[in-house]
Amino acid sequence: MTGCRFLRACRSEPVDRVPVWFMRQAGRSLPEYRAARGTGSILSAIADPDLVAELTLQPVRRYGVDAAILFSDIVVPAAAVGFGVEVAPGTGPVVADPFRHPDDLRRLRPLEPEVDTPYVLEAVRAIAAELRPRGVPLIGFAGAPFTVASYLVEGGPSRTYARTKALMHGNPTLWMALVDRLADLAGTSLLSQVEAGAGAVQLFDSWAGALSPDEYRRFVAPATTKVLDALAATGVPRIHFGVGTGELLGQMARAGADVVGVDWRVPLDEARRRIGGRAVQGNLDPALCLAPWPAIEQQVRTVLREGGGIGHIFNLGHGVLPKTDPEILERVVTLVHSTPPSDVARADGANGA
Amino acid sequence: MTGCRFLRACRSEPVDRVPVWFMRQAGRSLPEYRAARGTGSILSAIADPDLVAELTLQPVRRYGVDAAILFSDIVVPAAAVGFGVEVAPGTGPVVADPFRHPDDLRRLRPLEPEVDTPYVLEAVRAIAAELRPRGVPLIGFAGAPFTVASYLVEGGPSRTYARTKALMHGNPTLWMALVDRLADLAGTSLLSQVEAGAGAVQLFDSWAGALSPDEYRRFVAPATTKVLDALAATGVPRIHFGVGTGELLGQMARAGADVVGVDWRVPLDEARRRIGGRAVQGNLDPALCLAPWPAIEQQVRTVLREGGGIGHIFNLGHGVLPKTDPEILERVVTLVHSTPPSDVARADGANGA
Numbered sequence: 001m002t003g004c005r006f007l008r009a010c011r012s013e014p015v016d017r018v019p020v021w022f023m024r025q026a027g028r029s030l031p032e033y034r035a036a037r038g039t040g041s042i043l044s045a046i047a048d049p050d051l052v053a054e055l056t057l058q059p060v061r062r063y064g065v066d067a068a069i070l071f072s073d074i075v076v077p078a079a080a081v082g083f084g085v086e087v088a089p090g091t092g093p094v095v096a097d098p099f100r101h102p103d104d105l106r107r108l109r110p111l112e113p114e115v116d117t118p119y120v121l122e123a124v125r126a127i128a129a130e131l132r133p134r135g136v137p138l139i140g141f142a143g144a145p146f147t148v149a150s151y152l153v154e155g156g157p158s159r160t161y162a163r164t165k166a167l168m169h170g171n172p173t174l175w176m177a178l179v180d181r182l183a184d185l186a187g188t189s190l191l192s193q194v195e196a197g198a199g200a201v202q203l204f205d206s207w208a209g210a211l212s213p214d215e216y217r218r219f220v221a222p223a224t225t226k227v228l229d230a231l232a233a234t235g236v237p238r239i240h241f242g243v244g245t246g247e248l249l250g251q252m253a254r255a256g257a258d259v260v261g262v263d264w265r266v267p268l269d270e271a272r273r274r275i276g277g278r279a280v281q282g283n284l285d286p287a288l289c290l291a292p293w294p295a296i297e298q299q300v301r302t303v304l305r306e307g308g309g310i311g312h313i314f315n316l317g318h319g320v321l322p323k324t325d326p327e328i329l330e331r332v333v334t335l336v337h338s339t340p341p342s343d344v345a346r347a348d349g350a351n352g353a
Numbered sequence: 354m355t356g357c358r359f360l361r362a363c364r365s366e367p368v369d370r371v372p373v374w375f376m377r378q379a380g381r382s383l384p385e386y387r388a389a390r391g392t393g394s395i396l397s398a399i400a401d402p403d404l405v406a407e408l409t410l411q412p413v414r415r416y417g418v419d420a421a422i423l424f425s426d427i428v429v430p431a432a433a434v435g436f437g438v439e440v441a442p443g444t445g446p447v448v449a450d451p452f453r454h455p456d457d458l459r460r461l462r463p464l465e466p467e468v469d470t471p472y473v474l475e476a477v478r479a480i481a482a483e484l485r486p487r488g489v490p491l492i493g494f495a496g497a498p499f500t501v502a503s504y505l506v507e508g509g510p511s512r513t514y515a516r517t518k519a520l521m522h523g524n525p526t527l528w529m530a531l532v533d534r535l536a537d538l539a540g541t542s543l544l545s546q547v548e549a550g551a552g553a554v555q556l557f558d559s560w561a562g563a564l565s566p567d568e569y570r571r572f573v574a575p576a577t578t579k580v581l582d583a584l585a586a587t588g589v590p591r592i593h594f595g596v597g598t599g600e601l602l603g604q605m606a607r608a609g610a611d612v613v614g615v616d617w618r619v620p621l622d623e624a625r626r627r628i629g630g631r632a633v634q635g636n637l638d639p640a641l642c643l644a645p646w647p648a649i650e651q652q653v654r655t656v657l658r659e660g661g662g663i664g665h666i667f668n669l670g671h672g673v674l675p676k677t678d679p680e681i682l683e684r685v686v687t688l689v690h691s692t693p694p695s696d697v698a699r700a701d702g703a704n705g706a
Contacts, residue, residue, distance in 0.1 A: 161640055162640040165643075165644060166645070170644050209618070212617045212618060244562070246599045247599050265562070285518065288518055290516075291518060295523055299522075321513060321515060
């Protein structure tokens with residue numbers, strides 16, 4: 001078996017071990033992250049390539065995970081072209097002047113990565129150079145059009161997406177123009193990350209699960225497909241992720257994903273049936289990582305069994321919670337790496353009922 | 354067709370019109386609610402039978418909905434037996450001393466409705482007397498064991514349910530004892546509401562969608578089944594509701610529901626396939642009620658078509674949002690009531706694609 005196990009799993013090729021990484025593995029759960037990161041805004045941190053490289057590499061060093069993911073934020077391209085978006089600590093992206101009118105489209109001009117986000121490319125090049133000898137790929141990072149749009153339209157996080165849905169249903173022409181611009185931003189950013197050395201990409205449509213299947217089909221799938229299609233010629237695996245997307249998995253796959261991220265609500269064997277032939281990524285509940293180890297161990301084995309050993313990248317179903325003990329994640333990596341794919345069906349005796 | 358259309362729909366009998374009511378129809382979206390309710394805590398309001406009757410009846414008067422739902426809160430029984438829980442305005446239930454140890458079970462003694470919640474029974478009797486001549490039933494109200502437990506364990510609202518999941522996985526014996534006590538509270542409360550005149554009940558497991566199907570089966574279904582079984586002999590329809598429960602609908606039905614509440618993420622025809630023969634309630638997205646009317650109208654017609662005209666209670670997929678214009682809900686009721694069940698398949702020409 002040649003090539004790294006993460007990329008092989010993305011292509012559903014046989015692997016020596018199921019690869020594992022964790023969403024938000026670079027984050028507040030790590031003491032070395034808190035020490036390096038300080039208290040500045042995340043957008044300032046992202047503009048510092050040395051810091052980004054350090055934060056991105058920390059979990060690779062500590063956990064021995066099979067992939068790094070660029071330390072970034074979904075609003076980086078929109079902020080870089082001057083839309084006017086900040087990331088408030090403890091809150092998330094906030095927009096003082098939300099997207100409301102056709103004139104606001106002008107605030108989303110095309111991204112020129114070498115001009116607008118040179119620090120991203122510098123970080124990617126440095127990280128890729130550091131990881132290449134270890135055979136560990138770097139996953140490029142972008143927010144998907146719907147989830148980014150929801151922040152620009154709502155002005156911040158939302159529980160209901162009422163303004164976003166009012167715009168998509170009430171002025172579909174303007175909505176489609178908005179997500180088309182955001183598709184261009186995401187596609188251009190991801191392409192530039194691949195050219196700088198990223199070996200895969202993940203498109204985060206974290207909040208797509210708030211949508212009905214019909215809304216996703218009419219108002220989201222076209223723009224998301226545009227992003228993923230823009231990456232097709234590069235040949236790098238495209239991971240497509242969201243939370244609470246059980247009803248959308250088929251559409252998310254057909255939008256052009258090679259790997260579909262799945263949360264803990266849908267068992268991976270059922271998810272695989274819904275996405276037809278693509279690889280799956282997931283799906284340990286991050287909240288479970290705060291439970292006693294025996295419960296975690298049992299669930300890791302269940303996830304491995306349901307993942308089937310081939311075409312499975314082990315991950316959480318959402319990002320690492322800040323209160324997670326890093327030692328627990330170390331044990332998860334060790335357990336995943338100690339289980340040959342041929343043994344995953346047998347690894348789960350107690351929980352098969 | 355004899356009997357009210359709401360009860361007939363719950364039993365999947367033919368109806369002259371699809372019945373309609375709205376979760377949280379008694380609430381801040383109504384100016385008459387804001388005027389009557391004042392600024393006191395919701396638990397104080399619930400202890401005032403005249404106020405509860407007024408708030409419960411307001412939406413029946415204004416909208417002509419086909420059912421009233423008791424103005425209440427899911428923590429009423431736990432608060433009444435002295436567990437120590439308040440409802441903070443804008444936050445929800447908060448518990449200063451959360452459930453942690455076996456000793457905390459003593460804080461959940463059995464409910465004696467006539468002693469502990471006489472004001473609930475007084476309100477139910479008054480409302481039922483007022484509604485009887487109109488042929489409109491009152492739906493009794495209780496929180497399901499998991500959702501109530503999540504507040505008692507977390508100490509307040511949660512996004513991750515990490516403490517709740519740590520308890521259920523880490524100490525399943527204590528967890529099962531907790532939800533069994535909460536099942537007794539909910540069952541006893543609902544029985545007393547039915548005896549006082551409620552013609553149906555709704556069990557709110559609002560946050561069950563945070564669970565995996567396996568967690569629901571092991572840690573939630575037994576207690577919920579106990580609640581719904583306790584109501585079986587009364588013969589009143591049992592509605593079982595949660596949000597984001599696409600993967601759980603079959604289990605929620607088998608727990609003993611006559612009607613399963615469905616949110617907008619699962620089309621009602623698909624939901625019906627998952628619940629096998631029971632009636633469905635839903636599933637207009639409450640966020641969509643803030644969009645322009647043509648989009649709402651189209652979606653109401655889609656919901657009616659997917660509901661199929663028989664065994665369908667029209668509702669939102671979750672509670673009315675406070676910013677909702679009551680006039681919009683009036684128009685929804687009028688539209689639902691103007692569409693004979695035999696016409697629902699034809700009512701939706703534009704959106705059938």
